[in-house]
Amino acid sequence: xxxxxxxxxxxxxxxxxxxLSKGERESKPNLVCAxxxxxxxxxxxxxxxxxxxxxxxxxxxxxTDNPEEIVSAIACAVAQCSSHAEQRHQTIQAVSxxxxxxxxxxxxxxxxxxNVPAIIGFDLTSALASELKRSILIENDANAAAVGxxxxxxxxxxxxxxxxxxxxxxxxxxxxxxxLWRGIDGTGGEIGHISxxxxxxxxxxxxxFGCLEVYGSATALVRMTRERLEQYSGSQLDTIARDDLTAExxxxxxxxxxxxxxxxxxxxxxxxxxxxxxxxxxxxxxMIVIGGGVxxxxxxxxxxxxxxxxxxxxxxxxxxxxxVKAECGDDAGLLGGALLASQNCLR
Amino acid sequence: xxxxxxxxxxxxxxxxxxxLSKGERESKPNLVCAxxxxxxxxxxxxxxxxxxxxxxxxxxxxxTDNPEEIVSAIACAVAQCSSHAEQRHQTIQAVSxxxxxxxxxxxxxxxxxxNVPAIIGFDLTSALASELKRSILIENDANAAAVGxxxxxxxxxxxxxxxxxxxxxxxxxxxxxxxLWRGIDGTGGEIGHISxxxxxxxxxxxxxFGCLEVYGSATALVRMTRERLEQYSGSQLDTIARDDLTAExxxxxxxxxxxxxxxxxxxxxxxxxxxxxxxxxxxxxxMIVIGGGVxxxxxxxxxxxxxxxxxxxxxxxxxxxxxVKAECGDDAGLLGGALLASQNCLR
Numbered sequence: 001x002x003x004x005x006x007x008x009x010x011x012x013x014x015x016x017x018x019x020l021s022k023g024e025r026e027s028k029p030n031l032v033c034a035x036x037x038x039x040x041x042x043x044x045x046x047x048x049x050x051x052x053x054x055x056x057x058x059x060x061x062x063x064t065d066n067p068e069e070i071v072s073a074i075a076c077a078v079a080q081c082s083s084h085a086e087q088r089h090q091t092i093q094a095v096s097x098x099x100x101x102x103x104x105x106x107x108x109x110x111x112x113x114x115n116v117p118a119i120i121g122f123d124l125t126s127a128l129a130s131e132l133k134r135s136i137l138i139e140n141d142a143n144a145a146a147v148g149x150x151x152x153x154x155x156x157x158x159x160x161x162x163x164x165x166x167x168x169x170x171x172x173x174x175x176x177x178x179x180l181w182r183g184i185d186g187t188g189g190e191i192g193h194i195s196x197x198x199x200x201x202x203x204x205x206x207x208x209f210g211c212l213e214v215y216g217s218a219t220a221l222v223r224m225t226r227e228r229l230e231q232y233s234g235s236q237l238d239t240i241a242r243d244d245l246t247a248e249x250x251x252x253x254x255x256x257x258x259x260x261x262x263x264x265x266x267x268x269x270x271x272x273x274x275x276x277x278x279x280x281x282x283x284x285x286x287m288i289v290i291g292g293g294v295x296x297x298x299x300x301x302x303x304x305x306x307x308x309x310x311x312x313x314x315x316x317x318x319x320x321x322x323x324v325k326a327e328c329g330d331d332a333g334l335l336g337g338a339l340l341a342s343q344n345c346l347r
Numbered sequence: 348x349x350x351x352x353x354x355x356x357x358x359x360x361x362x363x364x365x366x367l368s369k370g371e372r373e374s375k376p377n378l379v380c381a382x383x384x385x386x387x388x389x390x391x392x393x394x395x396x397x398x399x400x401x402x403x404x405x406x407x408x409x410x411t412d413n414p415e416e417i418v419s420a421i422a423c424a425v426a427q428c429s430s431h432a433e434q435r436h437q438t439i440q441a442v443s444x445x446x447x448x449x450x451x452x453x454x455x456x457x458x459x460x461x462n463v464p465a466i467i468g469f470d471l472t473s474a475l476a477s478e479l480k481r482s483i484l485i486e487n488d489a490n491a492a493a494v495g496x497x498x499x500x501x502x503x504x505x506x507x508x509x510x511x512x513x514x515x516x517x518x519x520x521x522x523x524x525x526x527l528w529r530g531i532d533g534t535g536g537e538i539g540h541i542s543x544x545x546x547x548x549x550x551x552x553x554x555x556f557g558c559l560e561v562y563g564s565a566t567a568l569v570r571m572t573r574e575r576l577e578q579y580s581g582s583q584l585d586t587i588a589r590d591d592l593t594a595e596x597x598x599x600x601x602x603x604x605x606x607x608x609x610x611x612x613x614x615x616x617x618x619x620x621x622x623x624x625x626x627x628x629x630x631x632x633x634m635i636v637i638g639g640g641v642x643x644x645x646x647x648x649x650x651x652x653x654x655x656x657x658x659x660x661x662x663x664x665x666x667x668x669x670x671v672k673a674e675c676g677d678d679a680g681l682l683g684g685a686l687l688a689s690q691n692c693l694r
Contacts, residue, residue, distance in 0.1 A: 102663065111663050160531055174629065181523065183631020184507055187664045190628040195659060196545055198621045208624070208659040274545045277555070278625060281537040282521065284530020312542060312555040316449065316458050317534045 030093035032338035033081040035074055036141065036330075037061065037099045039115025039168075043330070044077035046085050046092065047338035051152040053331060055084040067122040075131045096137045096341030097128065098144040098333045100171075104186040108138055111187060114205060115168075137341040141165070143189055145328070146173025147180055147336030149289045153328040161287040162279050163326070164191060164272065166294035169205070170213040173336075176283070180340070192216070196274045215271035218247035218294050225250055225264050232260035251297050262300065269301030273308025280313040280321050291326030298325040377440035379685035380428040382421055383488065383677075384408065384446045386462025386515075390677070391424035393432050393439065394685035398499040400678060402431040414469040422478045443484045443688035444475065445491040445680045447518075451533040455485055458534060461552060462515075484688040488512070490536055492675070493520025494527055494683030496636045500674040508634040509626050510673070511538060511619065513641035516552070517560040520683075523630070527687070539563070543621045562618035565594035565641050572597055572611050579607035598644050609647065616648030620655025627660040627668050638673030645672040 031046040031054060038061060046055040057080055062069040074097060082092050101113025101120070108125025128136045146155075146163035155161045159178045165171040170192025174181040182188050192213040193206050201210020202223075214220050222245050229237060236258050240249055254261035276288050290298060290305075302323060310318045328335055378393040378401060385408060393402040404427055409416045421444060429439050448460025448467070455472025475483045493502075493510035502508045506525045512518040517539025521528040529535050539560040540553050548557020549570070561567050569592050576584060583605050587596055600608035623635050637645060637652075649670060657665045675682055 102661070112661070172629075176523065176528065181630065183664060184633050185631055185663050185667055187661055188629065188631035190661060190664075193628045193661065194625045195543070195621055198543055198659075206661065274542055278541045279629070281540045282519075282535065282626070282629070283528070284532055284535035286531050312545075314449070314459070314534055314537060314540065314553065316532050317530060317537075320532055 030342075031085050031090050032094045032096060032341050033078050033085075033092045034334040034338040034341070035077055035095070035097045036144075036333045036337070037070070037074065037097055037116060038141075039100060042073055042077060043334065044074075044081050045331075045334050045338075046081050046090075047335060049342070051335055051338070053334070054088075054090075055081055057081060061116065062118075065118050067118045067124070067127065070116065070118050071124070071127045071131055074128060078132055094137065094338075094341035094344065095128075095132060095134060096139065096144075096337035097124065098139050098141040098337040099124070100141050102187045102190070103138045103140050106186065108136075110138070111185070135344075137337070137344045139337055139340055140171070140173075140186075140189070141333045142171025143173040143180055143182065144334075144336035144340065145171070145291055145326070145332035146175055146189070146289070147339055148328045148332035148334070149291065149326050149336075150175055150178075151339050152335050153332060154289050154324045154326050155287050158286045160283070160285045161289055162191065162283065162285050163289040163291060164216075164275075165292040165326075166216055166218070166272075166290060167292040168217060168219055170211075170216050171292070174283070176285075191275060191279065194275045194278055196271050196278075212271060212275040216268055216275070216294075221247045221250055221264055221268060221294070224267060225260065228260060228264070235260035237261060247294065251300075254297065254300050265297050265300035266304045268294070269304030269306075270308045272301065273305040274312060276305060276309045276321075276323065277312035277318075280309060280317045284317040285321055288321060288323045289326050290323065291328070291332055295325050377689075378432050378437050379441045379443060379688050380425050380432075380439045381681040381685040381688070382424055382442070382444040383491075383680045383684070384417070384421065384444055384463060385488075386447060389420055389424060390681065391428050392678075392681050392685075393428050393437075394682060396689070398682055398685070400681070401435075401437075402428055404428060408463065409465075412465050414465045414471070414474065417463065417465050418471070418474045418478055421475060425479055441484065441685075441688035441691065442475075442479060442481060443486060443491075443684035444471065445486050445488045445684040446471070447488050449534045449537070450485045450487050453533065455483075457485070458532070482691075484684070484691045486684055486687055487518070487520075487533075487536070488680045489518025490520040490527055490529065491681075491683035491687065492518070492638055492673070492679035493522050493536070493636070494686055495675050495679035495681070496638065496673050496683075497522055498686050499682050500679060501636045501671045502634055505633045507630070507632045508636055509538065509630065509632050510636040510638060511563075511622075512639040512673075513563055513565070513619075513637060514639035515564060515566055517558075517563050518639070521630070523632075538622060538626065541622045541625055543618050543625075559618060559622045563615055563622070563641075568594045568597055568611055568615060568641070571614060572607065575607060575611070582607035584608060594641065598647075601644065601647050612644050612647035613651045615641070616651030616653075617655045619648065620652040621659060623652060623656040623668075623670065624659035624665075627656060627664045631664040632668055635668060635670045636673050637670065638675070638679055642672055 036043045042059045044057045102111035110119045142165045163173040172191030193211045197210030202214040204211035383390045391404045449458035457466045489512045510520040519538030540558045544557030549561040551558035
């Protein structure tokens with residue numbers, strides 16, 4: 001029990017060392033089958049010990065209330081990955097599944113997953129282990145992305161980083177001294193739910209008011225732009241029906257120089273900078289990595305985020321902390337899941 | 348260098364195991380001389396391996412711009428403690444100095460100390476080591492207080508806690524899995540400077556706006572009360588001249604049932620609850636310990652702090668996290684400093 005609790009709190013991140021001898025490794029490289037369960041798509045890949053992605057599969061995530069259908073879909077993806085590996089005489093050493101929500105890595109229980117409601121409160125680890133006849137590592141997607149960025153992305157060579165994943169919502173992962181910090185129940189790293197506008201702020205899906213998520217996500221960008229459209233009658237966004245406005249269209253308009261669109265990314269940067277300053281004063285990390293779909297617009301919001309952070313955080317930790325763009329894209333979660341599962345299987 | 352950096356980031360907290368044999372220990376118990384350098388008073392104590400305080404001294408902190416005068420005052424306190432120990436045939440195994448500001452425990456440099464400006468940017472560790480001819484551990488006072496509460500106070504038996512010290516300002520200490528988290532430069536744990544009213548909030552001494560410190564400290568209580576006095580004409584605080592208002596008088600008035608005074612502590616609790624919710628969502632700790640002078644009024648602000656935290660944090664980590672009153676009082680920093688120094692000297 002004590003060991004389980006420890007495993008839940010921290011996971012040391014070092015290089016992925018397969019347990020086979022050098023000779024065995026050369027003839028039969030080990031792979032991890034990493035699955036990324038999203039609200040829309042279920043992606044799977046075989047990943048080798050160098051972090052190279054050898055096979056990729058993509059399915060639609062079953063839109064269902066029945067967790068067993070989710071289990072079957074994941075099992076099917078793993079079976080196909082396994083088959084690909086076998087064709088090359090390779091073996092799958094471990095399986096990881098990253099999910100869009102809080103998971104208790106020690107008990108295997110999915111605590112919350114708003115975009116895959118079928119698995120909320122479900123023991124996904126046991127169900128998959130029983131179906132696949134092997135042990136499984138379940139991890140929160142943003143935690144896994146942080147590990148992926150530390151292993152193969154923007155934070156290579158660093159030990160203490162915090163990763164913000166700006167997508168439909170805002171996720172986060174905290175890595176301290178080379179260890180993923182999961183917290184006591186595995187719910188740590190929810191930095192998208194730091195209150196940055198606690199009084200009079202917009203209500204978040206989590207129930208709180210003024211979370212970073214309602215000012216720093218793709219969803220927030222669209223809402224904030226709709227709120228401002230009337231004040232910017234010259235904006236090219238005026239030609240888009242309000243309901244058709246998307247973060248992608250905002251990004252295109254900003255790149256084309258649209259003043260409203262550019263100001264919205266700057267505003268997102270200011271809000272993000274406040275949350276980063278809180279993290280910098282609390283944890284004094286080496287680096288903040290910004291990933292997720294919104295990070296495509298990194299150059300549009302990073303200047304205001306850096307300025308706001310420097311204005312609010314203490315000078316020494318502010319000067320220390322780099323704010324950088326994630327490098328692994330959609331693969332960050334798969335890579336991080338692969339590394340965590342391989343380490344888990346060595347324990 | 349790598350080891351120094353590691354020592355700066357984390358310090359494992361376990362029991363204080365003297366390196367002597369049982370026989371030696373009984374005849375000649377080891378002590379740590381712990382010094383707490385405050386802006387007003389310099390306190391020193393000899394502390395044994397059970398956390399028992401054997402001798403206590405208290406001096407006025409020299410009000411000076413010359414760091415050497417501070418060094419001399421500390422050296423004098425240590426010499427007197429040492430003399431007390433020798434009279435009982437005891438030895439001082441290690442010396443710790445806790446200071447009211449950011450310190451880099453690895454380099455020994457005081458990064459910032461608003462209430463003892465003479466030592467800002469000063470290498471206090473080397474100066475003291477040279478004066479006392481022995482190694483010294485320097486630590487931030489709130490970090491040391493957190494360690495003290497974990498060792499001998501409210502957090503005994505826990506491993507992951509965050510300690511808020513509500514005094515003239517607001518300090519903090521973060522202990523994760525039994526290790527004090529100092530951050531990369533030793534400036535971590537500055538949770539008094541989490542922005543809880545980022546827009547239109549009161550400016551803090553740190554330069555930021557809307558920090559917890561300007562809503563959760565004794566200073567903040569007095570300011571907030573002055574701002575409200577006109578609206579509460581019936582308050583017994585009306586009989587106190589505005590300039591004579593203190594946090595202690597507010598506390599007395601609140602205990603006597605004064606509505607304005609009680610509402611001010613409730614308000615402090617709400618602000619504190621916002622900062623706690625941010626910490627709970629980010630770190631998922633077991634416990635929040637509230638210390639410092641303002642914690643005398645714990646029962647007056649804890650209900651609103653708990654309610655606000657539960658309203659804002661995710662349900663699982665909110666249910667996990669206890670919010671408790673510190674138990675070591677003014678001795679928390681001395682105790683924590685003693686434990687850290689004894690461990691440091693065993694390394």
